[in-house]
Amino acid sequence: MDKDQILSKFSTDPDRYYKVALFESEGFRRKSCTKCHRFFWTLDDGLSLCPDHIENSYSFIGDPPTNKRFDYTQAWKEVESFFVQNNHKSVGRYPVVCRWRDDLYFTIASIVDFQRVMGSKVVFEFPANPLIVPQTCLRFKDIENVGVTGRHFSSFCMIGQHSIPNSQGYWKDRCVDLDFKLLTDRFGINKQEIVFVEDVWAGGGSFGSSLEYFVRGLELGNAVFTEFQGDLTNYSILDQKIIDMGAGLERFAWVTMGTPTAYDCCFGPITKYMINKIGIDTDSNIISKYFMSIAKALSESDDISIVRKTAAKIAGLDETKQDKMISPLEGVYMIADHLRTLVFAISDGALPSNVGGGYNLRIYSEEHLQLWIDLAGILISMTSLTFT
Ligand SMILES: [Zn+2]
Known part of the structure; x- marks a missing residue:
């Protein structure tokens, strides 16, 4: 229709x-x-x-x-x-x-x-x-x-x-x-x-x-x-x-929290752990400005690589700074997201496999297995909303 x-x-x-x-x-x-x-x-x-x-x-x-x-x-x-x-x-x-x-x-x-x-x-x-x-x-x-x-x-x-x-x-x-x-x-x-x-x-x-x-x-x-x-x-x-x-x-x-991204307030302990471990240079003003610019960039294009470029331009970040500051953060956010997805899917009985929805899970778990093990404790407390 x-x-x-x-x-x-x-x-x-x-x-x-x-x-x-x-x-x-x-x-x-x-x-x-x-x-x-x-x-x-x-x-x-x-x-x-x-x-x-x-x-x-x-x-x-x-x-x-x-x-x-x-x-x-x-x-x-x-x-x-x-x-x-x-x-x-x-x-x-x-x-x-x-x-x-x-x-x-x-x-x-x-x-x-x-x-x-x-x-x-x-x-x-x-x-x-x-x-x-x-x-x-x-x-x-x-x-x-x-x-x-x-x-x-x-x-x-x-x-x-x-x-x-x-x-x-x-x-x-x-x-x-x-x-x-x-x-x-x-x-x-x-x-x-x-x-x-x-x-x-x-x-x-x-x-x-x-x-x-x-x-x-x-x-x-x-x-x-x-x-x-x-x-x-x-x-x-x-x-x-x-x-x-x-x-x-x-x-x-x-x-209500006003953090730079929704990931910061929903994955708080996980993202903090990873950021500290990797040692990313985080300037909250620049990061806030960048993610506010993302909204404007998204209203102009669906193409994510264009969106990234536009946002950096609006926020006044050159390519080197974006690579150094934003790219590793994006990785941290993505990993936290993928881990949560795996925790839910596997605890509900899905198995990583070669077919259908299991394929998505297999790709995710292979990418992040070691980190997943490191973070198991925090993850369980993070998903307490589900298990209680
Ligand atoms: Zn309009």
């Missing part, structure tokens, strides 16, 4: 597809980005650019938009207690090895936990409604970005907020209301800083509108309202509509 076509159809009727009760009650205004024309909702009258194109993107690095600081584990505890207080059941994560789906090796999103494939149809099995789940997801698609962009991981914790609208569950209005309150009340983010961007989601024969929410250019979550089945020429409303809100826990922690 052509996402752009669905988006342009939905955008012609924002009241039907995007305008939630919160936008009305808080006075959000709908705007079109003066650069790329995407539609977004904001309380900031002066804002004319979408989160991809704003001037102060990633300015939370070194200057978080909240006076609260939550590390990785605390960030989850905060999210969990908020949703539990609001009548959600907190469900333990599912394995990262997706044995209940023949078409997937690994769990790639929290909603996958509850999908059961019956022939050509996907049905949902929710253990509770509504619910929240800290689902570790494995994705090998953007692998060349891992360690480089400050925000890409091969494994990450997706905060899954899921609901079926019926007597217990809810639909769009309450979903966005809760996400907004989580950011403002719990994380202490000023409401002027929160921007919702109109988007759509399509897959597995169904589709719907979605609202991505951003703070200073960083996408924190995406609330998908799966509502229709079929395609644009012939579709009907699903018997069972689904709220599929997924947010990156790493990013929630990062935005």
Whole structure:
């Protein structure tokens, strides 16, 4: 299905597809980005650019938009207690090895936990409604970005907020209301800083509108309202509509900590150990400036080698300095990420092999075996979120 076509159809009727009760009650205004024309909702009258194109993107690095600081584990505890207080059941994560789906090796999103494939149809099995789940997801698609962009991981914790609208569950209005309150009340983010961007989601024969929410250019979550089945020429409303809100826990922690990259706040002890061991020259000002520039570079190109060059140019780093300072850091971040992915996959029963998903693991484990052994103790404490 052509996402752009669905988006342009939905955008012609924002009241039907995007305008939630919160936008009305808080006075959000709908705007079109003066650069790329995407539609977004904001309380900031002066804002004319979408989160991809704003001037102060990633300015939370070194200057978080909240006076609260939550590390990785605390960030989850905060999210969990908020949703539990609001009548959600907190469900333990599912394995990262997706044995209940023949078409997937690994769990790639929290909603996958509850999908059961019956022939050509996907049905949902929710253990509770509504619910929240800290689902570790494995994705090998953007692998060349891992360690480089400050925000890409091969494994990450997706905060899954899921609901079926019926007597217990809810639909769009309450979903966005809760996400907004989580950011403002719990994380202490000023409401002027929160921007919702109109988007759509399509897959597995169904589709719907979605609202991505951003703070200073960083996408924190995406609330998908799966509502229709079929395609644009012939579709009907699903018997069972689904709220599929997924947010990156790493990013929630990062935005409150304001470290140069999400890796620094999520892999803290691991990256510190490696940096000390290798003895990398770290000047936090230069590094912060470089990773802020990455955001701007990413808005202009998908090609990671161009992104690196552009970021260095904006941050005023010459090639020698980038090679000496940034390249080894990228290696450290990448290793920490790959190790975590292996710990999850292997502890959930996957084995490095020559085929399918096992191949990704084999490449990872051969690359980093000795380091993995050195770091075993720290790794186990780092993943305590999973094992407890
Ligand atoms: Zn834009």
